[in-house]
């Protein structure tokens with residue numbers, strides 16, 4: 001664990017932090033400077049796991065990873081490897097005629113005559129794991145994770 005001694009200096013431009021040299025195997029220690037702009041956005045991210053909202057060129061995504069994958073899928077569709085690509089597709093999950101919840105697929109598309117449901121899940125929450133099982137039980141579709 002690197003020791004962080006908290007802010008060592010703060011001025012109108014931002015805050016400087018110094019990391020403990022003793023932890024860095026005889027190093028000189030590292031000064032880290034955080035600008036006011038970074039401080040202003042820290043902890044204010046709209047997405048749950050502090051991912052950066054990123055555009056794929058067509059939509060806004062919750063993370064850079066998701067935006068990159070969306071770009072890949074768009075290219076695959078242009079190359080006619082997949083078809084019918086849709087993002088943020090809501091799949092109602094009903095049991096005995098009762099709506100239990102909706103699962104929102106990051107992407108659905110056709111590949112080799114099969115409907116593929118793909119999820120860019122980075123963090124597999126308990127709710128996600130449950131919904132994945134429900135999707136399989138109710139629709140027979142396996143969620144592909146990317």
Ligand SMILES: [Zn+2]
Pocket residue numbers: 056057058059060061067070071087
């Ligand atoms: Zn996209």
